[in-house]
Amino acid sequence: MTTIDDFDDSEHDRTLVSPGERFGDRFRTNISAEALQARVIEAETRALALTFEELSRSGDVPRAAALLLGARRRYISGRGKAAAYAELLGADLSATLSNVFLVDGRALTPLTVLTDVRASDVLVAFTMRRYREETVRFGELFHKAGGQIVLITDSADAPLTDIATALIHVHTHSASYADSPTAVAAACHLLSTLTTASAKGARRRLTVRDELAADLHLYRPDSDKEDRE
Template sequence: MTTGTTTPEDADNRHLTTQGARFRARIRTGTSAQILRDRVMRKETESLASTFEHLCSDDSLQRAAALIVSSRRRFVMGAGKSSAYASLLSADLAAGLANVYQIDGTSLHAIDVLTDVRANDVLVCFSVRRYRVETVDLARLYSEQGGHVVVVTDSDTSPLVPIGEVVLTVDTGSESYADSPLPIVSVCHLLSTLTIASAKGARRRLLARDTLGTTLHQYLPDEEAPHED
């Protein structure tokens, strides 16, 4: 995440734009698994703490949650690896809200959504480096047609930042060849929690899902613990 003053470490991290480049720079031949483990765990802890500190510095999470709650339809999108984050948020939101749709290119295509954008709809976009063209284009066109856009991204220089009505910036710095997914997953968790907590009818919907899950025999029987989605 690059916000405010950029440290040499931040600049180096942003310079390593591909997984191959990060592997060459960080995964050294002969490094023991224990040393690598400690390095990765330390950096993951720092990145998560940095993300939380940044998100606590303003009300962006609250504004994003309020926008999702007040919208009639909620679309979620992420391409490539980011599709996993979109799927996670969609599943958590759908547990307590109606009209939650993931634009996955299979069951729902971007062109179908763009042909019917309404002023009381919202699109949540996940986009981290290397930024996918289809995500940037969808967010831009959706915004141009009057829809609300919430962006989850990894830098204030991300091409999605000028498009988002609300932007949630996370620190994905890592000692691995892959950028850290933990801050993004945490934002999904925070955003869904704040949204569902303030949504009318969420309690009823969640209790109904519990009952239906039992009726449909979705889970192994467990008398001591509540069922999980």
């Protein structure tokens, strides 16, 4: 069975907090592009396999999906690089669920959300090392106001783990200076898929979206169809 210990010196890796520290530790001037590519591919493959293995045993993703399905409102938040993960999950969930809101600090701010939190509200919070203070504080106040938290993070000891109703742990070890996004994106895909599969009205919403996308001319026409005509 694969474990986190299979990664090369994982304890040492966790001490490399910043991208600058990881760059100096992992990159050597004499390494070839081919060798570096092989190392990155191997690390990404192992991180993804380990994440899926653990999630398949834990049942954390189905539990998180059930929370989202039962929620009155679904908020999604992440800052820094994690904002990209929040936007990815938000895009997928909003296609099949109503009341999905991206808390991006601009169109919708934590202050606005916190003034009207209900026990039926759920916050999906993304927090990866170095753990942005804005996300941590928002999660703490959201929980204090009575809402539930689905936490997607890279460590069982990360902030907010003690108050999360559902915890999705992903492995982000990488051979690059940047922590890996592969398992995080995969977890988003898994969560949105399980949630959508049980969402009432998902098929109807997707059908309506397709019709509206055509009316709005959002996408280029199918080139194969044009050729046939």
